[in-house]
Amino acid sequence: MDRWLWLTQGDAVTQATALLLLLLSVASWVVMGYKAWLLARSRREVPQCVAAFWRAPSLATAREQVASLDRSGLVLPLVDALAAQHPPIASTDAGLPLAQQGAASGQLTRGLRAALQAGSTPLQWGQVLLASVGTLAPFVGLLGTVWGIHHALTLLADSQQIGIAQLAGPVGEALVMTAAGLAVAIPAVLGYNLQGRSAGRIEADLEGFAHDLQAVFGEAAGPAA
Helix, strand or coil: CCCCHHHHCCCHHHHHHHHHHHHHHHHHHHHHHHHHHHHHHHHHHHHHHHHHHHHCCCHHHHHHHHHHHCCCCCCHHHHHHHHHHCHHHHHCCCCCCHHHCCCCCCCCHHHHHHHHHHHHHHHHCCHHHHHHHHHHHHHHHHHHHHHHHHHHHHHHHHCCCCCHHHHHHHHHHHHHHHHHHHHHHHHHHHHHHHHHHHHHHHHHHHHHHHHHHHHHHCHHHCCCC
16 A cells, blocks of 8 residues: 555645645754754853963953854853943953952942843754643644544535545545654654753853853953943
């Protein structure tokens, strides 16, 4: 029996449901593939950028080094926020590493918060789509299942004599749609959970770096305008 018999014998509802599941699957896998690449690169770059920043002798040098390492653009917004709020740092204690300059304060909260939001946006990209696919796909599959059963019952009601070949399409349609909905939803849910946890770790590193910047350089930034 043709494995695609259930689709070729299906009506517009069946084919539209199958197409929707296919689109949801493709979209979720594209998002997961891109996020996997982005998160893998970010896990390497963020610690490198933070270490390079604290080893630099001045803010200007630190920014250059971070800009060369931070291809994902996650750490550089924090450094730019520091430079915008704290221009005197570049000439303060020029002979010391940046880790030894400044004093503890909370003056940079506003600028660093905005920079954190800008840096975290790429990490959260696609999470809503994965959550939506994981929630929606089983119900789309269930719709296909119910419609396939309805199709089979309609054939039984309209025919005095019906063979297994005539029922194979609608029954197969119902079974395949159930499996297809789960096959689309399960990877999306796993991707949402695993990649969300990985993104959370990177965001925690960025928040820790922002807290350190605030503590070390806040007082030297001077009073807010």
